[in-house]
Amino acid sequence: MTPIVQTNDAVTLVGGGHTSPEVIDIALYLAPILVAADSGADTALAAGHLPVAVIGDLDSISDKARAALPPSCLHLISEQDSTDFDKCLRNIKAPLILGVGFLGGRLDHELATLNVLVRRAGRPVILIGASEICFHCPPDLALTLPVGATVSLFPLSDLTAHSSGLRWPLDGIGFAPWGRSGTSNETSAPHVRISVSGAGMLVILSRDHLNEAIRALLPPTAD
Incomplete structure (x- = not known):
């Protein structure tokens, strides 16, 4: 399967959960390619950043965010058997992904994200929260x-x-x-x-x- 985003640079992946412009800026300084998971597009735009791609089932992105983005930026994956975070990891090929907006929000979403972090253990992914980071331990x-x-x-x-x-x-x-x-x-x-x-x-x-x-x-x- 051809990745939606393929880059030699690190990627900042913005989710729709709690985060701040400060955390997004920290991630982008280290991982300059910005991708959004569904309503993470709203979060990115509100912080003044335009994602190169929005990936997910697109059931949460606002009409305002849709209107602000070119249609070619939106990548609908309609199946409901995986989370938007998982859909993104499957479709991004990059040496490193820094995830923001995946910790500190709804507990069920956070647990689902940690579940994916383990199931995609071969991917170098670091989740950045307000004060802590989380990643899967390599061997x-x-x-x-x-x-x-x-x-x-x-x-x-x-x-x-x-x-x-x-x-x-x-x-x-x-x-x-x-x-x-x-x-x-x-x-x-x-x-x-x-x-x-x-x-x-x-x-x-x-x-x-x-x-x-x-x-x-x-x-x-x-x-």
């Missing part, structure tokens, strides 16, 4: 963070993990959404390493560490 994650920084882990599957550089080590702990989680851990050393046995672990960090999360998720560039 081996290396971070450089200030000592004492909060590192929260929440499992959406049954898995195990190992760590170094965390105040409370993860080794030997079984994680599951119906069992143990790893919230409110913190760094005991500047270099943190987390390895997981499979897909399903979410990492939650302060928004201050967005650049480090991007560095950790992207493959190293060739010299």
Whole structure:
């Protein structure tokens, strides 16, 4: 399937949930291609930004936003078996996606987004909220963070993990959404390493560490 948006640049994906112009600007500074998920077009336009594409079932975008955009910008995917966030991830090919407007709104929408984040685990996607970021943990994650920084882990599957550089080590702990989680851990050393046995672990960090999360998720560039 040919992607709707294909770019070598990082993409800012704007959803219709709670966000702010400040958060959108932070994302666009790092990911300059703007795509909207359905009513995320209204959010983007209200912040003064024109999306290159609007993807979704288009049942939430306002008539005002439709009128402000060229018809070629609107990409209707009418099936109702997936969320607009999932429709977007399936149709964007980019090295990184920064999602804004997907955290802090309706709880059911937020949970559905986290579900997709795990199901599309191979995609480098970071969700940016008002004060925190969230992303799916790759098999081996290396971070450089200030000592004492909060590192929260929440499992959406049954898995195990190992760590170094965390105040409370993860080794030997079984994680599951119906069992143990790893919230409110913190760094005991500047270099943190987390390895997981499979897909399903979410990492939650302060928004201050967005650049480090991007560095950790992207493959190293060739010299």
